[in-house]
Each structure stands twice: as C-alpha cells, then as structure tokens.
Amino acid sequence: MLRQWLPLALLVCLGLVTAQDGGIxxxxNGVAELSELVTYLDRYPDLTLWLQGLSDITFLAPNNDAFAALADSSTVPSIPLDEADAEALVSYHVLNGTFYDFSSGEYTLVPTALSGPQYANVSGGQIVAAKGSPWSNAMTFTSGKLHMSESEDEPLNFTGGVIHIIDSFLTLPQTFKATAEAEDMLGGPAFAAAAITVPQTGQNVSIDQLSDVTVFLPMNYSLQEVGNVIQNMTWAELDRLVAYHIIDQVLDIDPNAPPHGQYTTYEGSDVSIFSQNGFVFVNNARIVGSPNWFFSGGMIYTIYGVLNPDNTTVDPNINDAEIAFAGASFTPDFTFPTPASQTSPSDPSAASSSGGLSGGANAGIGAATAVAVVALVGVFLFLRKRRRTARELGPRKSYQYPLQYPMKDFEVSISHTELVANAAAPARGPIKEFTPAVSVYSLH
Known part of the structure; x- marks a missing residue:
C-alpha cells in the first residue's frame, strides 16, 4: 500500500514546488477562476513585466466574478482600458510585503504600490486595510469609498511573494470631497471647501491639496447638536473649526491599542487622543470610525462630537462624547456659512457663547454708532413681527433634544456598530426615545 501512495505523494510535492518557484x-495562469485577469494583463506587456520583477509583495487577484461585477457596474461601466488607468488599478492591488494572513478583529493598514502623480498624497503608497476572521480563512480588504473585497481561498505562493484571490476589485481612493459625499456626510462639502493654512508656507489650500493627513469628520447628528453655533459662524471661523479637525499625519487608531498623547492640528492647537471607559476619544469627541476609511490624501475617522479649538480641556473621567460648545442647541436644518457671508454672525450672543470662535461677532465693535442704532431698530421690528406671527399661529409644540450623548453603561446606549452604520443619517430628533440629563461641557 505504501508503494502505491509514494508516486502520488511525489507528484503533490512536485506540484507544490512548482507553485512556489513559478513567477506571478x-x-x-494556472488558476481557472483568474483567466479574465490573465487576459487583461496580457494587454499591457510593460505592466506584466513590472509585476514579474516585483518581490516581497502580496497580490490581491480579482477573480472572474470580480471582472463581471465591474463590467456591470453603473459607476464604472467597463474595465479600464487606458494603460495609465490600468497601471493605477493593478498597482493598488499590490501590497507592500508578504502577508499569508492577517490578525482577526482589527484592521491592519498596508501600503500599496499605488503612488503615481494622481495618488502621491500618501507617502509610501495608497493604503488598504486588511482584516482576518477568527472563524475561517476569510480575509476582508477595505479600499477607497469603504469598499470591501473578500478572500476565502488558501493563498498561492509564487517566487515574489503570495497571491490572495478576491471576489471584487478594490476601489481606488478618491478625493476627500467625493469620499465624504458618497457617504452622505453632512460636513463633507463644508470641510472640502474650507481653506486650510499650511504652516510652513502660509498658503491656503483645501483638504484635497494636503498630504498624509488624518481628518476627524463629525457624524451628522453631532453637527446638528451644535447647528445653531455653526450657522452663526463666519466663513473664517468655519475654516478654523475645520482646520482643528485635521492632523498632519496618517494615524492608525486601533481601538485595542490606540495612540495616546498630544497631536498638533492644522489650526495650530493640539488635540488629545486617549482611551477611557472602553472608548477612544479625541478631546471631547468619541472616535467611532474604524481605521479603514481612506481618501487620496490620507485617513478619515468618524467622530461622535464636534471639536472646538477654543475648548481644548480634556475631561480624564469622560463617560461618552460631550458637547464642547456653550449655548449649543439641536438644530436639524442649520446651514453652513458660505464664502460670501464673511460678516458678523446674525446672532452675536450665540457666537460669543460658543466657547470661542467669536471673531466675527466682534468684528463690528468699531462700527459707527449710527449703524448700530439702525441695526437695533431692525432687530426690534423683526422680533415684533415674529411675536405677532406666533400669536396668529397659536401655541407651538416644543421639542427637547439631548445635549449629552447616552452613557455607555445605560441600557439605551448606542452601540459602536449602530453609530458607524448611522453616522451619515441626518437626525431629526433624539437618538432613540431617550433624553438624558442636560450637561454641557464647555470652557469659559
């Protein structure tokens, strides 16, 4: 019996050696479900030659189903045929390093070979997030626009590294504006339009002109929590607020082992990142986004709260996200200031009680007395008309909105999964039917 099995064993060993010694x-070419990929690569001899010369890499190989799905996509009507686009797409599937598997539970950030002129805003190559499974060989790879591709097969060895077969193409990282708007993030357009001052040059640029940055983007509900403050800002004040949400490095915030300490923002002040109560905080806001949301300039994290550059005090015993603006009230339909509105806020008292960001409110201090009198008369007439209208309409039902988020140990507390899933959903009332005690965390 042993003699009968020896030839088969030798053939198996020879097959393994061939797989290990073969080029990419x-x-x-030896895998049937990758035939479309082989055909596609054959169109680009220079790209194929480049792949064959690589070593110590992990290649994420889209299978035939991935090609079919991309061809049927409404957003990408066909496989890229331009050589430059093909090179960008394929190079994003080349991970720097040989990875047979990834740890389960948390994402590992892996740089790729994608670093051409259009994607040079991340040093070392654009990033992919990889995560293993505790129950199987399955691995998840998250790319641009939070797109997820999966691999369930055993890795294939080749002379330059390892191949994982994935079920869909990775999505190339997009601009910050396109990335945030794709997720219906309320602050996306305003953040994208903000003017950020580069400390080294003093030049004003947009987020999409920055390199190697981390952006903390408040979830929609959090912005609505301070909506009255935001809509009373000037454009310059909003620029400053946005700059305080940007750090000049790409941070890997692993919830199990997050970074701790002070980090300088583009506004010039520091933010503190620390763990408390089982959560990770940046100042008064809780980080609820995982390290898997990329744009072409770096990383985005969703936060439960809005940061205030004039309220940098950290509560070391914080239970959950707290509002950092005095005088804030829930305003579901607030509007962001626009570049044309670089004047004083329409409600100076609201702006001055916001814990800072009140430069616009003070801009008219030196105005002539006559102008001030005219403005006061106008306000008086407006309020008189508003009271008259209210009397005509009759009593109006009032709604009470929470000024502090539910605590972790409350039974109605919102889970991390719920927060991430609903980060972009515009809230029209309190999250869950619960109004906790009012508590405003502010610095005077």
Whole structure:
C-alpha cells in the first residue's frame, strides 16, 4: 500500500514546488477562476513585466466574478482600458510585503504600490486595510469609498511573494470631497471647501491639496447638536473649526491599542487622543470610525462630537462624547456659512457663547454708532413681527433634544456598530426615545 501512495505523494510535492518557484504570471495562469485577469494583463506587456520583477509583495487577484461585477457596474461601466488607468488599478492591488494572513478583529493598514502623480498624497503608497476572521480563512480588504473585497481561498505562493484571490476589485481612493459625499456626510462639502493654512508656507489650500493627513469628520447628528453655533459662524471661523479637525499625519487608531498623547492640528492647537471607559476619544469627541476609511490624501475617522479649538480641556473621567460648545442647541436644518457671508454672525450672543470662535461677532465693535442704532431698530421690528406671527399661529409644540450623548453603561446606549452604520443619517430628533440629563461641557 505504501508503494502505491509514494508516486502520488511525489507528484503533490512536485506540484507544490512548482507553485512556489513559478513567477506571478505563471501562477495566475494556472488558476481557472483568474483567466479574465490573465487576459487583461496580457494587454499591457510593460505592466506584466513590472509585476514579474516585483518581490516581497502580496497580490490581491480579482477573480472572474470580480471582472463581471465591474463590467456591470453603473459607476464604472467597463474595465479600464487606458494603460495609465490600468497601471493605477493593478498597482493598488499590490501590497507592500508578504502577508499569508492577517490578525482577526482589527484592521491592519498596508501600503500599496499605488503612488503615481494622481495618488502621491500618501507617502509610501495608497493604503488598504486588511482584516482576518477568527472563524475561517476569510480575509476582508477595505479600499477607497469603504469598499470591501473578500478572500476565502488558501493563498498561492509564487517566487515574489503570495497571491490572495478576491471576489471584487478594490476601489481606488478618491478625493476627500467625493469620499465624504458618497457617504452622505453632512460636513463633507463644508470641510472640502474650507481653506486650510499650511504652516510652513502660509498658503491656503483645501483638504484635497494636503498630504498624509488624518481628518476627524463629525457624524451628522453631532453637527446638528451644535447647528445653531455653526450657522452663526463666519466663513473664517468655519475654516478654523475645520482646520482643528485635521492632523498632519496618517494615524492608525486601533481601538485595542490606540495612540495616546498630544497631536498638533492644522489650526495650530493640539488635540488629545486617549482611551477611557472602553472608548477612544479625541478631546471631547468619541472616535467611532474604524481605521479603514481612506481618501487620496490620507485617513478619515468618524467622530461622535464636534471639536472646538477654543475648548481644548480634556475631561480624564469622560463617560461618552460631550458637547464642547456653550449655548449649543439641536438644530436639524442649520446651514453652513458660505464664502460670501464673511460678516458678523446674525446672532452675536450665540457666537460669543460658543466657547470661542467669536471673531466675527466682534468684528463690528468699531462700527459707527449710527449703524448700530439702525441695526437695533431692525432687530426690534423683526422680533415684533415674529411675536405677532406666533400669536396668529397659536401655541407651538416644543421639542427637547439631548445635549449629552447616552452613557455607555445605560441600557439605551448606542452601540459602536449602530453609530458607524448611522453616522451619515441626518437626525431629526433624539437618538432613540431617550433624553438624558442636560450637561454641557464647555470652557469659559
């Protein structure tokens, strides 16, 4: 019986050696479900030659189903045929390093070979987030626009590294504006339009002109929590607020081992990142986004709260996200200031009680007395008309909105999964039917 099994064992061993010694194209060509990929690569001899010369890499190989899905996509009507686009797409599937598997539970950030002129805003190559499964060989790879691709097969060895077969193409990182708007993030357009001052040059640029940055983007509900403050800001004040949400480095905030300490923002002040109560905080806001949301300039984290550059005091015993603006009230339909509105806020008292960001409110101090009198008369007439209208309409039902988020140990507390899933959903009332005690965390 042993003699009968020996030839088969030798053939199996020879097959393994061949798989390990073969080049990447040879190895891909030996897998039936990768035939579309091989055909696609054959169109670009220079790209194929480049792949064959790489070493110590992990290649994420889209299978035939991935090609079919991309061809049927409404957003990408066909496989890229331009050579430059093909090179960008394929190079984003080349991970720097040989990875047979990834740790389960949390994402590992891996740089790729994608670093051409259009994607040079992340040093070392654009990033992919990889995560393993505790129950199987499955791995998840998250790319641009939070797109997820999966691999369930055993890795294939080749002379330059390892191949993982994935079920869909990775999505190339997009601009910050396109990335945030794709998720219906309320602050996306305003953040994208803000003017950020580069400390080294003093030049004003947009987020999409920055490199190697981390952006903390408040979830929609959090912005609505301070909506009255935001809509009374000037454009310059909003620029400053946005700049305080940007750090000049790409941070890997692993919830199990997050970074701790002070980090300088583009506004010039520091933010503190720390763990407390089982959560990770940046100042008064809780980080609820995982390290898997990329744009072409770096990383985005969703936060439960809005940061205030004039309220940098950290509560070391914080239970959950707290509002950092005095005088804030829930305003579901607030509007962001626009570049044309670089004047004083329409409600100076609201702006001055926001814990800072009140430069616009003080801009008219030196105005002539006559102008001030005219403004006061106008306000008086407006309020008189408003009271008359209210009397005509009759009593109006009032709604009470929470000024502090539910605590972690409350039974109605919102889970991390719920927060991330609903980060972009515009809130029209309190999250869950619960109004906790009012508590405003502010610095005077």
């Amino acid at each position: 194209i040879e190895t891909l």
